[in-house]
Amino acid sequence: MTGFIAACRNAIGARYVLTDAVDIAPYLLDKRGRFTGSACAVVRPGSTEEVAATVRLCNDFNVPIVPQGGNTGLVLGSVPDDSGKAIVLSLQRLNAIRNIDAVNNTMTVDAGCILQHVQQAAGNVQRLFPLSLAAEGSCTIGGNLSSNAGGTAVLRYGNSRELCLGLEVVTPQGDIWNGLRALRKDNTGYDLRDLYIGAEGTLGIITAAVLKLFPQPKAQRTALVALRTVDDALRLLMLAQQQCGAALTGFELMSAFCMTLVQRHFPQTRAPFPAAYAHYALIELSDSESDEHAGMLLDNVIGAAMSQDIAPDAVVATSLAQSTALWELRERIPLAQAAEGRNVKHDVALPISRIGDFIATTDALLQQAIPGLRMVTFGHVGDGNLHYNVAQPENEPDSFLLPHQAAINRIVHDSVHHFGGSISAEHGLGALKRDEILRYKSAVEMNLMRTIKQALDPRNLMNPGKVV
Structure with missing residues (x-):
């Protein structure tokens, strides 16, 4: 192992190959603090070529690789096991925004770019990158794609898979596949991109991506709607879809106990209604026409829901501060539950x-x-x-x-x-649900997945013990 560490230091620089226990500790602990793995080193390459060089060395020395972005996953997919045989390959130094094409509505970014920074870069050219997660201040694009992250705007824009046009990937053999095509139509064979998105680093390492951008909405409107039953929430969803179409970008459900927890652990939170209800729906509209039009759409939906006895009450935000306060009710639920x-x-x-x-x-x-x-x-x-x-x-x-x-x-x-x-x-599945999924996927499906894994990573060096 000494020879491997020395070779890595020669390839990417000694300061970027960490072996001291204090230095590598943050890379070994999972997001929820329930598992700590072990690694022979944490390697932090600064370019795609350095990623490829590291992977080739891992092949030479038969060292497993655990790719890691922001390490915000919840299924033990981005931390190593406790054997100490693997390296953690951190992509945080690959953080450049390579290109923004406002006409083509695309952005090419390194895998280590923080999601929030990508959102801000899109906003700087009056564009929207709609992926939005609670961890957006620390999660990375590579991790988002590797887990096919969803978030709050999937209803309108889709999962990460739908927001990506092309990829750059380092294969398990250390080759670089440049699939950074900014095309919405490309019918020239198997869609290799889709193999890597959602694969959790088990088939290769995503190092860059071409992302879709969208025009920034001219207005956003938010409402919190009180509901008696979950079935009423589904009736409200259908009503909002019928009346608002693509303007409906968010529809979040929260139970009464969620609201209780938030108010208990965030006492500064104001109760949105004078009475408690069994469930609540948070609705957001993004309108390309005007604030007045967005307000009219939302008022029509709320009015129809009340007249049809779907919703007994509703709060409509009339300012950005009020909208933020309503979203905080939803976003604080995991924090409140952790405090409980x-x-x-x-x-x-x-x-x-x-x-x-x-x-x-x-x-x-x-x-x-x-x-x-x-x-x-x-x-x-x-x-x-x-x-x-x-x-x-x-x-x-x-x-x-x-x-x-x-x-x-x-x-x-x-x-x-x-x-x-x-x-x-x-x-995703990570290590946490790898065995559990065997109860629910057919033998045919699992064999197909294993066949792909064996074909691309025959030595099982890429994030072993995860997914399959």
């Missing part, structure tokens, strides 16, 4: 029409199995992505859930499968 104690998280996808039945059925199954569990249910219901999280019963310690975690996961995942859903909507 450890929890069992589920990032699931369901056919939108089955969400109400799934919640009612699974809530009942969990209460029957472990009475007193508290459900923290929220998410991007407009695209079927639900964060169905479980908190310990009131007054129980953090340690309560640990012995029940496997049983909780089994109930939730089996129910997701029963309703035609997926046990991972936008976080």
